Amino acid sequence: MKREIEKRKKIEAVAAIIAVVLALFIVGIGPVIIADDPGDPTDSGMRIFAGYVTVFLNATDIGSGVNCTYYVLDPGVIPPPLDDYGVYTGSFVVSDLGDHIIWYYSDDIAGNIEEAQTKAFRIIAEDLTPPVTNCDLVGNEVEPPTP
Numbered sequence: 001m002k003r004e005i006e007k008r009k010k011i012e013a014v015a016a017i018i019a020v021v022l023a024l025f026i027v028g029i030g031p032v033i034i035a036d037d038p039g040d041p042t043d044s045g046m047r048i049f050a051g052y053v054t055v056f057l058n059a060t061d062i063g064s065g066v067n068c069t070y071y072v073l074d075p076g077v078i079p080p081p082l083d084d085y086g087v088y089t090g091s092f093v094v095s096d097l098g099d100h101i102i103w104y105y106s107d108d109i110a111g112n113i114e115e116a117q118t119k120a121f122r123i124i125a126e127d128l129t130p131p132v133t134n135c136d137l138v139g140n141e142v143e144p145p146t147p
Helices: 002-017
Strands: 020-022 032-037 047-050 053-060 066-073 092-094 098-108 117-125
Antiparallel strands (some): 053 092, 066 098, 098 117
């Protein structure tokens, strides 16, 4: 049991340390998204996770500014039609076991539309790591009276 707890802690530490930032900078074409996802890349480009995955998208545009970012998770049709994309409003969690793919793009205020990007990942195990709760006691601590 202790070995399994240590193994889980190591997995969490590695996932927390490794952060891969993909950035594509295209001047004058439109906004660019930076997709942050910690994980361990394999030869196929598929990232493997034990437990849930939190997806963050961040778009930048040096011209008119980013108008909106859109995404679709696990679309039924590849490539997904633009009508399938939803508006990205903030990070979200994916926890279902198996293979997943996210498609994403942004547009800018001038009307330029970024070409859709993709990111594939696999969740191979449920989140087995229990939460950690800390207890802090604040006050004027004194020594107990002696009898």
